[in-house]
Amino acid sequence: MQAASQLHPIFYFSKRGSSTKSDGWMKLGGWNSSRINFTRRDQSLRCLTPIRKTRLFAVSNADDGHPYAPVLEEDSNTNHAPSSEPETFFSKWSPPKYLWRGLSVPVLAGQVIIRTLKGKVHWRNTLQQLERVGPKSVGVCLLTSAFVGMAFTIQFVREFTRLGLNRSVGGVLALAFSRELSPVVTSIVVAGRIGSAFAAELGTMQVSEQTDTLRVLGSNPVDYLVTPRVIASSLALPFLTLMCFTVGMASSALLADSVYGISINIILDSAQRALRSWDIISAMIKSQVFGMIISIVSCAWGVTTMGGAKGVGESTTSAVVISLVVLTGAKNGVSFLVHSFADALNTQKTNQHFPIDKSNKTNSPPFHETKQDFAVLENNVTLSDAKEDEERESEEDPCSGKYIYIHNLPSRFNNDVLKDCRMLIKWFDMCPSLMNSGLGPIVEKPQRVLSDKSWFETNQFMLEVIFHNRMKQYKCLTDDSSLASAIYVPFYAGLDVGRYLWDYNISVRDSSASGLVNWLANRVEWQRMWGRDHFFVSGRIAWDFRRQSDNESDWGSNLMSLPESMNMTMLSIESTSWSNEFAIPYPTYFHPSSDSEVIRWKKRMRSRKRRYLFSFAGAPRPGMNDSIRGHLISQCLASKSTCKFLNCRSGANKCDNPVEVIKVFRDSIFCLQPSGDSYTRRSTFDSILAGCIPVFFHPYSAYAQYTWYFPRNYSKYSVYIPEGDIKDGRVSLNEALSRFTKGQILAMRKEVVKLIPKVIYAVPGSGLERFEDAFDIAVNRVLERVEKVRKDTKEGKDPGVDFAVGDRWKLKLSGIVGDHPLEQSL
Numbered sequence: 001m002q003a004a005s006q007l008h009p010i011f012y013f014s015k016r017g018s019s020t021k022s023d024g025w026m027k028l029g030g031w032n033s034s035r036i037n038f039t040r041r042d043q044s045l046r047c048l049t050p051i052r053k054t055r056l057f058a059v060s061n062a063d064d065g066h067p068y069a070p071v072l073e074e075d076s077n078t079n080h081a082p083s084s085e086p087e088t089f090f091s092k093w094s095p096p097k098y099l100w101r102g103l104s105v106p107v108l109a110g111q112v113i114i115r116t117l118k119g120k121v122h123w124r125n126t127l128q129q130l131e132r133v134g135p136k137s138v139g140v141c142l143l144t145s146a147f148v149g150m151a152f153t154i155q156f157v158r159e160f161t162r163l164g165l166n167r168s169v170g171g172v173l174a175l176a177f178s179r180e181l182s183p184v185v186t187s188i189v190v191a192g193r194i195g196s197a198f199a200a201e202l203g204t205m206q207v208s209e210q211t212d213t214l215r216v217l218g219s220n221p222v223d224y225l226v227t228p229r230v231i232a233s234s235l236a237l238p239f240l241t242l243m244c245f246t247v248g249m250a251s252s253a254l255l256a257d258s259v260y261g262i263s264i265n266i267i268l269d270s271a272q273r274a275l276r277s278w279d280i281i282s283a284m285i286k287s288q289v290f291g292m293i294i295s296i297v298s299c300a301w302g303v304t305t306m307g308g309a310k311g312v313g314e315s316t317t318s319a320v321v322i323s324l325v326v327l328t329g330a331k332n333g334v335s336f337l338v339h340s341f342a343d344a345l346n347t348q349k350t351n352q353h354f355p356i357d358k359s360n361k362t363n364s365p366p367f368h369e370t371k372q373d374f375a376v377l378e379n380n381v382t383l384s385d386a387k388e389d390e391e392r393e394s395e396e397d398p399c400s401g402k403y404i405y406i407h408n409l410p411s412r413f414n415n416d417v418l419k420d421c422r423m424l425i426k427w428f429d430m431c432p433s434l435m436n437s438g439l440g441p442i443v444e445k446p447q448r449v450l451s452d453k454s455w456f457e458t459n460q461f462m463l464e465v466i467f468h469n470r471m472k473q474y475k476c477l478t479d480d481s482s483l484a485s486a487i488y489v490p491f492y493a494g495l496d497v498g499r500y501l502w503d504y505n506i507s508v509r510d511s512s513a514s515g516l517v518n519w520l521a522n523r524v525e526w527q528r529m530w531g532r533d534h535f536f537v538s539g540r541i542a543w544d545f546r547r548q549s550d551n552e553s554d555w556g557s558n559l560m561s562l563p564e565s566m567n568m569t570m571l572s573i574e575s576t577s578w579s580n581e582f583a584i585p586y587p588t589y590f591h592p593s594s595d596s597e598v599i600r601w602k603k604r605m606r607s608r609k610r611r612y613l614f615s616f617a618g619a620p621r622p623g624m625n626d627s628i629r630g631h632l633i634s635q636c637l638a639s640k641s642t643c644k645f646l647n648c649r650s651g652a653n654k655c656d657n658p659v660e661v662i663k664v665f666r667d668s669i670f671c672l673q674p675s676g677d678s679y680t681r682r683s684t685f686d687s688i689l690a691g692c693i694p695v696f697f698h699p700y701s702a703y704a705q706y707t708w709y710f711p712r713n714y715s716k717y718s719v720y721i722p723e724g725d726i727k728d729g730r731v732s733l734n735e736a737l738s739r740f741t742k743g744q745i746l747a748m749r750k751e752v753v754k755l756i757p758k759v760i761y762a763v764p765g766s767g768l769e770r771f772e773d774a775f776d777i778a779v780n781r782v783l784e785r786v787e788k789v790r791k792d793t794k795e796g797k798d799p800g801v802d803f804a805v806g807d808r809w810k811l812k813l814s815g816i817v818g819d820h821p822l823e824q825s826l
Helices: 002-007 097-117 123-133 135-162 166-207 210-216 221-260 264-274 277-303 308-353 383-396 415-419 460-472 493-498 506-521 524-529 595-606 629-642 658-666 683-689 723-727 733-738 742-754 774-794 809-813
Strands: 054-056 071-073 404-406 486-488 534-538 569-572 581-583 612-618 643-647 668-673 693-696
Touching: 097 221, 097 277, 123 135, 123 166, 123 221, 135 166, 135 221, 166 210, 166 221, 166 264, 166 277, 166 308, 210 221, 221 264, 221 277, 277 308, 404 460, 415 493, 460 493, 460 534, 460 774, 486 774, 493 506, 493 534, 524 774, 569 774, 595 742, 612 629, 612 658, 612 683, 612 733, 629 643, 629 723, 629 733, 643 658, 658 668, 658 683, 668 683, 668 733, 683 693, 693 742
Parallel strands: 404 486, 486 534, 534 569, 569 581, 612 643, 612 668, 668 693
Antiparallel strands: 054 071
8 A cells, every 4th residue: 555655665576476567666576585676767776685686587478478587596796786876774774563553553544634634535435334333333332331331230339239329329330331431342342343354354455455456546545445444433433332331321220220229210310410411422532532543553554464364364463452552541541631621611610600719719609707797898799789699609509508518537536436346335346337337237137027128237326427428428518618508527426435434534535525626626617617617426415425524433525515515516316405416316227228218118107007006115224213114114014915015124135136126116006215324215216217106205305306307296296194194103004095096096107107207317328319318407407507607697696695505405395385285394
């Protein structure tokens, strides 16, 4: 071919006699396979290397009268061929094969581009090649993509499920297929199927001198052979990639649903949230570049083929290998350019949404800092104008007012606490509870009591770990603290102090608390609102952090008594009377990954037929004089068939078994919830989860605690019987609970079942679309609380008023109504 001839003008005799004239060069053939002198029309040249001395005679053929040229050898010391240049060092050197083949790629690419721009394209051949690269390659591409998708799913979905990241599976699949897998897999298949065919075809044409024939006929081989193949590959590969992406996602979703129980709807929802239009566009751009690389390299290797059939085989193999090597390097370069372009677009959009303040060089929505809170701002901008700007910004950014920044605490405040998991609780090995992002081991044998999935042996003290992992997946996280509406402090307060509550002095118990507040007070985030936008979570009751004195015998640490802690909001499983503490639900055993799982469970509990009028799961407290548990157990045992008692005395493990606990509650109409070691108990939320109507005996057990979660009218979902009536024997549980009509019970159960989504924590990384779970409600209420502090500050009020005030039980019970006045119990 012309390109090859110009790059390597060294000619060989073939074994058969031939004489071919091509593009001004004269080829001479003979029986002797060696280099020979040759002559051009306008000048004579000498070969690059010496040859054996021969004489060439033109003699008439005796058979047909045509002349032929026998070659006679002579002495090798002389050369009768004319020479027009002196012999030099470089005249004896020829470039290595890999070098001139490599150089042929950019030369050929340049010729294709120039000829295409000039319109020198053989369109009929292009359509034929397009059909060959596209429709005829669809089957093998889709089949390969399906198997790759399944293999990819098997490798990582199991780990994601173990970590509780079911909700992220679809997004990871979509991004992996769109950004890398689909373009690369499609290109590899095309390189093996089409690239090898291109190299073999053109190589065969080159060694059989068909390319020379095209020139003789007046056709440019680049226009007729190379350009159509390059155009066809660059056009077909983007569409093949798009189809491979679809099939790969489909096969992965089907496998994840059938084998790992992750709903297809969850995968599609996650993929839709994670995928952007630019991801698909970038995949098509990559595949178009890959198609051009495959076709140009394969054609270049084909047109530089020498050595007959053996050379064709070597060129075909080498073309595929070189194409794959070049693809690997090009993939990294193209990915970097595409992602850089995407980051530039995102930065531009961010700057449009949040203009940069030239004075302090920070991106911040208006009025996030107190120094801007004035009735009339600079440049005659009033508060009404600023409010309009905020509303306009909220419409543009769905996370406006919801951004949360997570402090990057030193590991000694969280991760290091978990390292010695056997010491977290004095009497228990907590290491198994750390599995699945703090949800604990999966319930292996639901025994037809629980649904087949989403049930874990969750420990109540793991709330801090569960909340932290959920917060990592929060949709409105920000790395820029100036944008944040609230600051989350991932301090494992309960797990930390739980190690030292027994047999340790107060300096050890208080060390982490003092270290934490000192670290926070030195951060720039603290200075903005002096910590009033900070919040943290505890898996223990708040009493464990309010030691009354510095006596060694007093219980707990002094975390919530420190001045800095007074400016923070604490979320715990049970609060005290302080106004900066809020109770959130205990972790239950049910952690769904989709709305459909919640709906199915709610329907199952609503229609459940129940054998017992009431039940109690617990143990007596003989050392607690005020406890009514002994009275409740006595009445339950005396009621025989109408009450079910699940004994949780020391040594028995039935109350730690999700199946045993839910089995009792799902078969009971009412569930007794007296105070335990403190006012609240986890059993309250287990009973709600089972659709069992809770019976409370103290207003601090629920009504004054979970005000964010339970209705104000407690008689809609629960029964209240004062403790004193039980102690004095004035109330028989069997008689009191039997007075409720069937209609009343159904109405109360309906309200209880409605509470199920509010008291559960979904799997980290999943979340619910139709329902707000306990995490969502807690975060939203914290954001509302911080926003109120900001509003008070803007209006000139003291933000510290009522922020952290003790003895607020009455305030927490304000607005709570029902069948009995609760103030008598205070």
